[in-house]
Amino acid sequence: MSITLSNLTKRYNNHLVVNNVSLDVTDGEFFVLLGSSGSGKTTVLKMIAGLTPLDEGRILLHGRDVTAVPVQQRQVGFVFQHYALFQHMTVAQNIEFGLRIRKVAAAQRRRRRDELLELVGLTGLGGRMPSQISGGQQQRVALARALAHQPEVLLLDEPLGALDAKIRLELRRTLRSIQRELGVTTILVTHDQEEAFELADRVGVMSFGRLLEVGPPQHLYSAPQTEFVATFLGTANLLVGQQTAEGVRIGQVDFSLAERPSSMNGNHRVQVLFRPEDVVLSARAEDLPYPSLGQGEVAETIFAGSFERLRLRLPPMPGVRPISPPVKYGGDAMMVEAMRSREQAAALPLQPGDRTWLGVRRVHPLDHPGLNFLLVSDGSPQADAAVKLGGQMARLAHARVTLLGYGQPQSGLDDYLRSAKKMMGNGLTGLETKAASGALLPAIAREINGQPYDLIVLGLDPNEHMDTVEQILQMGDHHLLLASRPSAAPARALICVADGEPAKEDVLFAGRLVRHVGAEATLLSVMKDGETEATQSQVDRFLAAGVRTLELLGVPARAAVRKGAVRETIANELISGNYDMLVMGAPLPQRDGKISLNGLISQILGIIHRPILIIRTEPGSALH
């Protein structure tokens, strides 16, 4: 293994820039880190080079642990986006710099420099100053300079980002052929998907500090696991359908799958992806060799040279929720992106307004269903704090967010939602705002009837609204996050398994959420004085199993057992351990289906002013 990253983490002012990134890059591989700006990809690259210190994790280069080795001794070649050539040195001096530092003899230096100039196609330009050559040429010099001392790994930070399109294509090919020729293990960072696909043996997609998926380009494109990767790479038709025994169902149409992902093991909803080129159009339904989504109307056609892109409008289907392309505000039709070759377009010419039958050649279900958050706000400062926290956690967890506003006149509500959307909009996978007229409970009830949520985030003071909280918990299978004061996304979560009451399910969902936000967790069990030894060892075993599960999920976890009065012990632990989120299981529903918080939770809610996650303990939770 040339490059091994394990659990790299970096924070700037408590903001997670790189979140638990692990990666193996094999010898001679061309690896591309792909992500939008701010995704943390450049920080990862700089950590490998030793230019940015890391907070946690380890870096191995060719088996050597270089985590604490200074940049000078890491034997890496680094190419910067803006070339970073030494302006007062000639091209030749620039290339020879690394060799001079290593005290290589002049004759040998010259030979190596001429070799490199030839390699990057700049023979004869050694005497020029950087200011006398073009941007593309400067980047070639930077590449030669980075290769001169025969580095063990080559790191390229958006090397083509500052160049214009034509030069970029040219240099891309040069880069590929040089890397092939030298066989040097390479990591390139880019936001350009086309570049990534053309250059990479494997691509890793980063978003908000996390390395979401890694794989060969064609695999990531055709069989992504996450919603982000599915929509980030290329154009995607993504919608939520239903799992079936043979495959998936979209509306009334069944698609059988050759391979059924292991994660699909029931009758749950599932995100289904098909690419524009998988859409087949036909004038008659009988002619379609593939399952048909029905008849749609052409909304738009775009001529794109060798092919044609179309956007089609389909009537809404019961039980199907489109994700991408996004539904227009106020619209109820489902949009589908399609693509046809010129021959296909010539055989069946289509204009906007024409109707055509739509078949789908191949669908791909995503492994991870993706979380769905409902943020509820009346615009009060408390609610606003909760919305901010929920938005931040959604961003880290790549959850889809619906922001439901209530309790204000329509016009004020619209303004509030607009500004809240602006505030949160950046970086959220999906954000929808809805205005509800009337009271809180009916509004939530209406909303969750439309689509199930995994988590509802509320900014209510639990002391005053205990009934409301109870009723919201009863409405569905969702979990509940209560926050009434401004707080950052949690870094340390205290998961209470007091009284052995909440079970493994709690630990699982809490673990998943905690992993997404990059926090660590402590499993706490509080025992009453005078418990038997048998009980104690049972608790220990339960906690140990929980810690194992959490670690498996990638959450740094530990167990703690305390004795004493439950309420005070939890409160003390929360404060002394500096935890910023409390996780508790909701009591099981009573026989009449009511959930009463009148026990421990209400006592704790009364004294603690930190975000509290209340987990529904019920078989068949929306998540699994």
Next chain:
Amino acid sequence: MTARSSTHSLGLNRVAWGRQSLRAAVLAYLAVLLIIPLLVILRDGLQEGLLGFWRTISQPVAWHALMLTLWTAAVMVVINTVMGTLTAYVLVRYEFAGKALLNAIVDLPLAIPTLVTGVMLVILYGPQKALGAWLDQTLGWRLIFAPPGIILALLFITFPLVVRAVQPVLLNLDREQEYAAATLGARPWTIFRRVTLPALALPMTSGALLSFARAIGEFGAIIIVAGNIPLYTQTAAVFVFGEVESENRAGASAMSIVMLGIALGLILLVDWLQQRQERETMP
């Protein structure tokens, strides 16, 4: 169409007329303020011809004053360039408590009357004062009423010039060149010497030349710190003052012409260097 274009050209004419009168006013102002005095002193100093000019300058007292001025300024420039560059480096690259205050203090010498500077130095280093007496007795160094005092005064006065020339360039300097050098194996000192310093060569030079030009004409601080001892601590500016006092206008004018010539040459050089700097930093 025609009507509109005629009013348009009328407007243009009015602007052009305004521009021209503004230009004339500025030129007249410059002439009265700068050029005419320069011409007058040139005529005054050369009224006995080039030979007379040379006789005045080459007499021992004048010559010594000129040489003293040049060498003390030269020593000051070397120290000031090194220390000023380091100060700028620390101010730009390091974070420490009181940095903002220090940054403000750098400009203080520009605001303090140079006479006051002289007085401060005399109080600190004068032979009767604690520090001055100690230096005199233990090390045998006499600073006040001696050439080292001149250097000290000049260092104080010109301190901001190098700092303020280097600082903005250092601030805009592309750190990536330094990072690139580090990835290529260069250690911090090598990076400073081979990457950072060459990029600062131009601002350092222009700061140094400005300090030199400023030092040539210094009077107030020097007369307090070094006194007016011919053939020992009398600098060119102090010499001019003495000649004026003794109503020897030719001597005063001749020395003034030399000082003017040096200053003008340096200013033109600095101007040229700064233009080059701008060209280089342009993308």
